[in-house]
Amino acid sequence: MSESGFFEEGSRVGVLTTQPLDRLLDYRAPEGGCFEGAFVEVPLGPRKVLGVVWAPGQGDFDAAKLRSVIRVLDVAPMREEMRSFLARAADYTLTPMPAMLRLATRAPGLGDPPSMRKIYRLGDGVPDRMTDARTRVLGVLRDYGGLAFTLKELAEMAGVTSSVIKGLVKQGAVREEDSPRDLPFPRLDPDRPGKALTEDQAAAAARLRDGLRGGGYGTTLLKGVTGSGKTEVYLEAVVEALRLGRQALVLLPEIALTAEFLTRVEARFGARPAEWHSGATMTERRRIWRMVGQGEAQLVVGARSALFLPFRDLGLVIVDEEHDTSYKQEDGVLYNARDMAVLRAATCGARVVLASATPSLETWANAEAGKYERLDLVARFGDAVLPEMRTIDMRAEAMQSGSWISPSLRRAVQARLGKGEQALLFINRRGYAPVTLCRACGQQIGCEHCDARMVEHRFLKRLMCHQCGETRPIPDTCPSCGAEDRLAPVGPGIERLAEEAAAAFPDARIAALSSDLFGSARALKERIAEIAEGGADIVIGTQLVAKGHNFPNLTLVGVIDADLGLQGSDLRAAERTFQLMRQVAGRAGRAAKAGQALLQTFQPEHPVIRAILSGDEEGFWKAEAAGRQAAGMPPYGRMAGIILSGPEAGPVFDLGNMLARNDAPLRRVNAQVFGPAPAPIARIRGRHRVRLLVKAPKGAALQEALAQWIAPLRLKGDLRLNVDIDPQSFF
Incomplete structure (x- = not known):
C-alpha cells in the first residue's frame, strides 16, 4: 500500500464485511486497484457480500488461494474519521465491528450503477372524477411536500394498484418524469432572513456561531424553558x-415532530433538507446515503x-430534546444516540448542541463539571409566559367508581372549553386498560410468549403485549376458567380516558394521540397538524404529546396520574417523572393566552x-446529583447490564451463576456484580431472561474488564448474551 492509502492490483487487502465474522478477510485488490475505505463487493462462499477495504491484508492466508475483490462500488469511500468513529463506538458498546458496519450501510442498492428511472410527482391537473383510491394517491403526494416516488413506492403507500396512478398521469394530476436515480438535494440558502430574536436568543446564537467559527470539537447544553425558542x-x-x-445533522426523538420542523427549516432556508428515518422510502434512503457522502446534502434531519x-x-450535530429515552437503541446494537453524537463530533472536529428544557442528569453534570458549555434561555418567546402549575389532591376529591377525571379537573376543562380554548388530558399509558382480570377466578390475561400482561386496545378490538407486539382478539370467555362475561378491564389507559372524556364533555371534539392508534407516521402527523389548527377541543395523549408539539390554542394541561412514574425502584424514576411532567406542562400557554397545568x-x-x-430545577438536579453521587451511581459511577436469554430457564441461570462466580476481571477494576436474577420481565417472545448488573467506579476501565470477563464463554445451543453499557432501563 502506498502512503496515499492506495492498494495496487493484486495486492493483499483486509476487508470488513457486514457478515457476523470476528475478523477481517483477506482478498486481492481488483483490476485497477482500490483505496483504503473503498466500498467493495467480495465473494464469501457462494455469495456476494458488501464490505469496506479496512486495512492491509493480514497475510495469514495462502496468497495462492486468495480470491479477488469483485468490484469497487461507485460511491464515495468511507472516510478515515468514519472508520475511526465506528471502531471507537464498537469498543465503547462492546459491539462486533460487522454489526457497526451494518448500521453504517442501511440503505438499499448501494452497489447499483447510476441509471434513469420513472418517478412520480404531484401534477397541476384535476381529475375528471375523484375516487377513494385517487384521493389516497394525491394525499400521499401532498403530505410529502413534493417529493418524488417510484411507481411501486407510491402504489404501496397509497394502497392502490399502479393503474390508478397511471390514470392520474393521463389526466395531469400526477406527473411522470425520467430522472437519475440519485439527485443532489436543493441548496439551502443561509442568507435568507430568519425570525427576529430576543436579546437572550441572540446572545446564545452568537456563542454557538463563535464556536463553529473557532473550529474543532465542543459540546454545548442549550437549556431553555419550553417555548423559549431553542429551535x-x-x-x-x-x-x-x-x-x-x-x-x-439535526436529531429529533420522534418521527411525528419532523413535519412541523421541516416546515420551519424550509421557511428559513428556502428548501427542504434530507429526511432520514424509518418512514422514508427506500429510494429516498439510498439517495440520502449517497448524496451525504458526496457533500450534496447540506442538512439532514433524522432519527x-x-x-x-x-x-x-x-460540522454540527444538534440533539433536540436530548433527555428523551427514545435516543437509546434497545435492540441489536445497544447505544445512546446522545453519547454517540458527542463521540462522532469529537472524531471529526464538529460542534454538538444538546437542546432541552429538562436535560438528562448526565448532561447537566457534564455542564456543571465544565466539560460542556451551558447556555440558558429563561423566558418564553414573545408574549407567552410559563403556565401556572398546581396539584389536585386526589385524597380530597369525591371520585366516582371507574372514573379518573376529578371533579376539580372537570370544572377546569369546562371553563377552558367555554372560552373556546383547548385542553390536554395526559396519561402515560397506551391502550384501554393495562390489565384484564377475570372476576370469577382472579386470573389476569397474560401474553403466551412473555411474562407481561396483555393490554386491552378497545379501539382496535384486540389485546396487545407491549413487550413483543403479540396481539389477539378480546376473548368472550376467560382463557383460564372459561367463565363468560366475567372479564373486566382494570386501571385506565388513553382509550378509557377518551371514553370518559366523551361522556363528561359530550359536545367537545376529542382527539386521542398515541402511536399505536395510527396506521402510519403520515396519519399521525396529519392529526397533529389538524389539532394545532383547532381541529379538536380536548386532546387525550400519552408521552408522545410531551415532545415539542406546539398547539397555540391549548391553555390547560391535566395530568391524570402524576404519581405513575414514581412507582417502582428505577434509578431514574424521579428524573424521568420530573422531566415528563415539566415537558407536558409546557404544552400549555405557548401563545399569548395564559396557561395552567393541574397534576392529579x-x-x-x-x-x-x-x-x-x-420550578426550582437547579435545586432538583443538585439534590438528585447528590443522591446519585453518594450511591456511586451514574453519572458519578458506571453501570453495565448483562442480559442472558434462552428457551429454557435452567441453562440461562446456570450461565449467569457461572459468570457471577468467575468475576476476577471485574474485581481487578473494583467492579461489583449483582445477580443473576430474573429480569423484571422474565420472559419475552418465549425466551427466558436473566439479568446481571455490574457497578464500577467512575474512572474504571469497565469495557476492558467486561471483555475479559465474557471472552471465555462459549454459548451453547440457543443461549444469547447482550451487554448494555450505560443502561437506561432495567427491564
Whole structure:
C-alpha cells in the first residue's frame, strides 16, 4: 500500500464485511486497484457480500488461494474519521465491528450503477372524477411536500394498484418524469432572513456561531424553558455551518415532530433538507446515503440512526430534546444516540448542541463539571409566559367508581372549553386498560410468549403485549376458567380516558394521540397538524404529546396520574417523572393566552412533585446529583447490564451463576456484580431472561474488564448474551 492509502492490483487487502465474522478477510485488490475505505463487493462462499477495504491484508492466508475483490462500488469511500468513529463506538458498546458496519450501510442498492428511472410527482391537473383510491394517491403526494416516488413506492403507500396512478398521469394530476436515480438535494440558502430574536436568543446564537467559527470539537447544553425558542437559536448555528461549507445533522426523538420542523427549516432556508428515518422510502434512503457522502446534502434531519450516515464534512450535530429515552437503541446494537453524537463530533472536529428544557442528569453534570458549555434561555418567546402549575389532591376529591377525571379537573376543562380554548388530558399509558382480570377466578390475561400482561386496545378490538407486539382478539370467555362475561378491564389507559372524556364533555371534539392508534407516521402527523389548527377541543395523549408539539390554542394541561412514574425502584424514576411532567406542562400557554397545568396526585408532598411545582430545577438536579453521587451511581459511577436469554430457564441461570462466580476481571477494576436474577420481565417472545448488573467506579476501565470477563464463554445451543453499557432501563 502506498502512503496515499492506495492498494495496487493484486495486492493483499483486509476487508470488513457486514457478515457476523470476528475478523477481517483477506482478498486481492481488483483490476485497477482500490483505496483504503473503498466500498467493495467480495465473494464469501457462494455469495456476494458488501464490505469496506479496512486495512492491509493480514497475510495469514495462502496468497495462492486468495480470491479477488469483485468490484469497487461507485460511491464515495468511507472516510478515515468514519472508520475511526465506528471502531471507537464498537469498543465503547462492546459491539462486533460487522454489526457497526451494518448500521453504517442501511440503505438499499448501494452497489447499483447510476441509471434513469420513472418517478412520480404531484401534477397541476384535476381529475375528471375523484375516487377513494385517487384521493389516497394525491394525499400521499401532498403530505410529502413534493417529493418524488417510484411507481411501486407510491402504489404501496397509497394502497392502490399502479393503474390508478397511471390514470392520474393521463389526466395531469400526477406527473411522470425520467430522472437519475440519485439527485443532489436543493441548496439551502443561509442568507435568507430568519425570525427576529430576543436579546437572550441572540446572545446564545452568537456563542454557538463563535464556536463553529473557532473550529474543532465542543459540546454545548442549550437549556431553555419550553417555548423559549431553542429551535430558532440552534437554526442560527446551522446557518453558520452552511456558511462555512460544512454539513449539519439535526436529531429529533420522534418521527411525528419532523413535519412541523421541516416546515420551519424550509421557511428559513428556502428548501427542504434530507429526511432520514424509518418512514422514508427506500429510494429516498439510498439517495440520502449517497448524496451525504458526496457533500450534496447540506442538512439532514433524522432519527438516531442518521448518526451513521457517511457525512463528507460534518460540522454540527444538534440533539433536540436530548433527555428523551427514545435516543437509546434497545435492540441489536445497544447505544445512546446522545453519547454517540458527542463521540462522532469529537472524531471529526464538529460542534454538538444538546437542546432541552429538562436535560438528562448526565448532561447537566457534564455542564456543571465544565466539560460542556451551558447556555440558558429563561423566558418564553414573545408574549407567552410559563403556565401556572398546581396539584389536585386526589385524597380530597369525591371520585366516582371507574372514573379518573376529578371533579376539580372537570370544572377546569369546562371553563377552558367555554372560552373556546383547548385542553390536554395526559396519561402515560397506551391502550384501554393495562390489565384484564377475570372476576370469577382472579386470573389476569397474560401474553403466551412473555411474562407481561396483555393490554386491552378497545379501539382496535384486540389485546396487545407491549413487550413483543403479540396481539389477539378480546376473548368472550376467560382463557383460564372459561367463565363468560366475567372479564373486566382494570386501571385506565388513553382509550378509557377518551371514553370518559366523551361522556363528561359530550359536545367537545376529542382527539386521542398515541402511536399505536395510527396506521402510519403520515396519519399521525396529519392529526397533529389538524389539532394545532383547532381541529379538536380536548386532546387525550400519552408521552408522545410531551415532545415539542406546539398547539397555540391549548391553555390547560391535566395530568391524570402524576404519581405513575414514581412507582417502582428505577434509578431514574424521579428524573424521568420530573422531566415528563415539566415537558407536558409546557404544552400549555405557548401563545399569548395564559396557561395552567393541574397534576392529579395522591402524594402532593412528594419531593419530586414539590420540585415540579416550585420550578426550582437547579435545586432538583443538585439534590438528585447528590443522591446519585453518594450511591456511586451514574453519572458519578458506571453501570453495565448483562442480559442472558434462552428457551429454557435452567441453562440461562446456570450461565449467569457461572459468570457471577468467575468475576476476577471485574474485581481487578473494583467492579461489583449483582445477580443473576430474573429480569423484571422474565420472559419475552418465549425466551427466558436473566439479568446481571455490574457497578464500577467512575474512572474504571469497565469495557476492558467486561471483555475479559465474557471472552471465555462459549454459548451453547440457543443461549444469547447482550451487554448494555450505560443502561437506561432495567427491564
